[in-house]
Amino acid sequence: MAEADKKVTRRGFGKAVAGAAAAAPSLAPGPAKAQAPAPAKPAQPPAGPIVRAYSGMVDQITFGGIGIGGRGMYDLRQLLGDDRVRFVAIADIRESARENVKSYVDRHYKNNECKMYRDPAELLERKDIDALLITTSDRWHGPMAIWAAQAGKDMFVEKPGAMSIMESYALADNVRRYGIVYQSGAQRKNQFAFEFAVGLARSGKLGRLLAVHADTAIGLGTVDEGGHSWWPEEQPEPDPLVFDWDKWLGPCLWRPYNSWYPNGGRGQFWDFHAGLLEWASHTVAMAQWAADMEHTEPIEYEPEGGEFRGDGLIQRYTIHCRYTNGVRLILRNHSWMGLGSCSSRFEGTEGWVETGDSGNIEVSPNLKSLVPTRLGRRYDPTNEHIREFLQSIRSRIPPRANADVTAHTHIASHAAWISAQLNRKLTWDPAKRMFIGDEEANRMRSRAYREPWRLEALATTM
Amino acid sequence: MQTPAQKERPKVPPEFDALPIWKMSAQQLVAMVKDPKSTVFQKAIACKRLSIIGGREAVQPMAALLSHPQLACYARFGLEPIPDPSVDDALRAALPKLTGKLQIGVIHSIGFRKDARALNALSKLIHDSDPQVAGAAAAAVGMIGGLQAGKILQAALKSTQPPVFPVAARACLLCAESLMAANRARALELYTELSEKSMPEPVRLAALRVLNAAGPAPAYANRWPAPTGAAADADTSGFLGKRPK
Numbered sequence: 215m216a217e218a219d220k221k222v223t224r225r226g227f228g229k230a231v232a233g234a235a236a237a238a239p240s241l242a243p244g245p246a247k248a249q250a251p252a253p254a255k256p257a258q259p260p261a262g263p264i265v266r267a268y269s270g271m272v273d274q275i276t277f278g279g280i281g282i283g284g285r286g287m288y289d290l291r292q293l294l295g296d297d298r299v300r301f302v303a304i305a306d307i308r309e310s311a312r313e314n315v316k317s318y319v320d321r322h323y324k325n326n327e328c329k330m331y332r333d334p335a336e337l338l339e340r341k342d343i344d345a346l347l348i349t350t351s352d353r354w355h356g357p358m359a360i361w362a363a364q365a366g367k368d369m370f371v372e373k374p375g376a377m378s379i380m381e382s383y384a385l386a387d388n389v390r391r392y393g394i395v396y397q398s399g400a401q402r403k404n405q406f407a408f409e410f411a412v413g414l415a416r417s418g419k420l421g422r423l424l425a426v427h428a429d430t431a432i433g434l435g436t437v438d439e440g441g442h443s444w445w446p447e448e449q450p451e452p453d454p455l456v457f458d459w460d461k462w463l464g465p466c467l468w469r470p471y472n473s474w475y476p477n478g479g480r481g482q483f484w485d486f487h488a489g490l491l492e493w494a495s496h497t498v499a500m501a502q503w504a505a506d507m508e509h510t511e512p513i514e515y516e517p518e519g520g521e522f523r524g525d526g527l528i529q530r531y532t533i534h535c536r537y538t539n540g541v542r543l544i545l546r547n548h549s550w551m552g553l554g555s556c557s558s559r560f561e562g563t564e565g566w567v568e569t570g571d572s573g574n575i576e577v578s579p580n581l582k583s584l585v586p587t588r589l590g591r592r593y594d595p596t597n598e599h600i601r602e603f604l605q606s607i608r609s610r611i612p613p614r615a616n617a618d619v620t621a622h623t624h625i626a627s628h629a630a631w632i633s634a635q636l637n638r639k640l641t642w643d644p645a646k647r648m649f650i651g652d653e654e655a656n657r658m659r660s661r662a663y664r665e666p667w668r669l670e671a672l673a674t675t676m
Numbered sequence: 677m678q679t680p681a682q683k684e685r686p687k688v689p690p691e692f693d694a695l696p697i698w699k700m701s702a703q704q705l706v707a708m709v710k711d712p713k714s715t716v717f718q719k720a721i722a723c724k725r726l727s728i729i730g731g732r733e734a735v736q737p738m739a740a741l742l743s744h745p746q747l748a749c750y751a752r753f754g755l756e757p758i759p760d761p762s763v764d765d766a767l768r769a770a771l772p773k774l775t776g777k778l779q780i781g782v783i784h785s786i787g788f789r790k791d792a793r794a795l796n797a798l799s800k801l802i803h804d805s806d807p808q809v810a811g812a813a814a815a816a817v818g819m820i821g822g823l824q825a826g827k828i829l830q831a832a833l834k835s836t837q838p839p840v841f842p843v844a845a846r847a848c849l850l851c852a853e854s855l856m857a858a859n860r861a862r863a864l865e866l867y868t869e870l871s872e873k874s875m876p877e878p879v880r881l882a883a884l885r886v887l888n889a890a891g892p893a894p895a896y897a898n899r900w901p902a903p904t905g906a907a908a909d910a911d912t913s914g915f916l917g918k919r920p921k
Contacts, residue, residue: 662785
């Protein structure tokens with residue numbers, strides 16, 4: 215094979231450039247057109263076949279995966295469809311999940327080379343791995359992403375990205391500190407209908423922006439007895455080689471084992487749940503994007519109506535938030551136009567737009583001529599979202615759902631959730647990273663990690 | 677042994693129902709934590725609730741649980757957010773009495789609360805025979821930050837080995853960041869040390885990025901030889917073309 219034809223990994227590329235200027239011409243990028251970020255494609259057909267991407271200057275990125283289950287398998291499938299990706303290892307505390315991923319990856323590459331690890335720390339130590347797919351359960355997203363950043367790995371992490379306000383800051387701080395490319399799984403940021411609605415707001419076509427609305431669905435399911443801190447009956451713990459309960463709990467508070475937790479029950483418990491962020495990860499991100507407020511949060515939060523109790527919130531609710539410029543962020547789980555899940559609505563002095571996962575877009579009558587005619591096809595934009603991430607690994611330009619944007623989305627959502635739990639109006643100071651004049655609310659900004667886990671490298675003052 | 681998966685939502689066992697405890701006053705919760713007849717569950721939920729409404733009177737009863745294998749995490753969960761300085765006193769007092777995971781937990785809580793009065797004790801623990809304890813101590817010193825923390829970590833960079841060394845390097849990076857506003861010169865000194873080739877690569881690259889942005893750049897030296905041979909013929913004015921003969 216000619217020297218110029220050899221595949222070059224991202225790390226190898228760095229060494230080649232630093233070590234030998236003479237090698238540069240053979241590594242020169244393709245035409246400018248091929249380098250530009252792929253334009254978002256309108257209305258792709260339903261997920262189905264994998265979109266094949268192209269190879270470029272750095273034509274191989276070595277990936278590992280941590281905690282890949284249902285949604286993670288979908289992400290993995292999209293990832294493997296890109297020629298630039300070489301997936302080499304999986305870490306999971308569940309034996310069945312490890313073997314499932316290995317079997318899938320080995321079948322894809324027609325070999326037996328995907329390595330399995332029970333402990334993610336062993337995978338993080340591998341210097342040949344450039345990037346990670348992290349799709350654990352919610353409580354592990356933040357700590358795992360922080361450790362991955364400290365190990366110098368770029369990452370695609372499913373949402374929500376952090377379980378508390380302080381963990382959100384720690385995530386953004388670490389990703390910035392270590393110069394990491396981070397993309398959260400807020401894939402609607404690369405979906406046509408949402409991009410179009412955001413574009414109307416940001417272009418000024420809605421006039422002066424008045425309010426952005428986010429469908430946050432429901433905070434904690436429909437738990438109606440015992441709050442969200444009760445313990446199911448204790449059962450004997452499984453063999454840690456098959457299912458490691460201690461590592462499954464991770465940084466969360468200890469509780470006795472019950473097989474319901476890993477079989478669909480965990481979402482019913484405050485300890486394992488990120489509150490509004492189940493959907494707010496998508497919809498508040500969209501609202502902040504539309505309002506051009508992605509690098510801050512609202513300063514006021516006020517719950518209205520709804521029925522709040524214990525350590526969670528239930529039933530119908532609205533939370534009114536206000537940015538410094540007066541624009542409102544309204545979080546609600548009711549009264550949408552029926553355009554599908556994750557609905558978003560933006561209102562200005564000269565018009566409004568609403569859209570959702572159906573792909574349909576509704577606008578005020580004066581804006582109807584702007585709406586494209588080919589609408590209404592529901593599709594999953596994950597492949598676009600992953601492709602944007604892979605482009606960012608090469609360019610080092612942060613992708614749309616980067617850690618900073620993710621952190622501010624999460625802080626806004628956590629602050630709103632805290633106001634709902636306390637059932638009172640709160641004032642937030644984004645610069646001081648604290649609520650003003652409400653000690654109870656400030657105490658709810660963090661969740662202590664169970665020993666021996668630690669939220670290392672949190673630069674923020676409490 | 678793998679327990680058969682439970683797919684149905686179990687009923688709330690009355691003895692594990694958190695809601696009645698959640699509705700108690702801080703005084704009642706403190707009494708529940710103190711009461712030797714209270715169950716592990718009752719004490720756990722009481723600590724959880726005290727994290728929001730507990731005051732100085734809740735500190736000692738919760739601190740007494742720091743040596744309990746299951747309840748220590750609940751005690752720290754309850755103590756960490758309470759602003760009263762008696763929490764720092766209680767954590768510092770517990771530090772030498774604990775070992776292993778429980779000691780690591782307390783070390784972390786001290787770091788999270790940025791208790792500079794614990795720096796002396798932590799600086800000794802950086803050389804603990806348990807590398808997990810030593811690493812936790814280094815990380816906590818980094819989170820506390822400041823000039824004294826910087827000195828401790830700079831010394832640790834010379835005296836520790838992996839697996840403690842990379843943690844000390846990360847902690848020193850954090851410490852440098854916290855010094856940037858108050859003492860830029862000292863911060864840049866730390867960044868310069870962290871940019872040495874002996875440092876873990878993610879830390880070294882992070883330090884170099886800060887130094888590049890901080891300026892001024894080092895004096896220019898023609899360090900890299902000009903290309904020779906085929907590379908010298910490359911046409912730099914166009915795309916991948918050859919210089920016309």
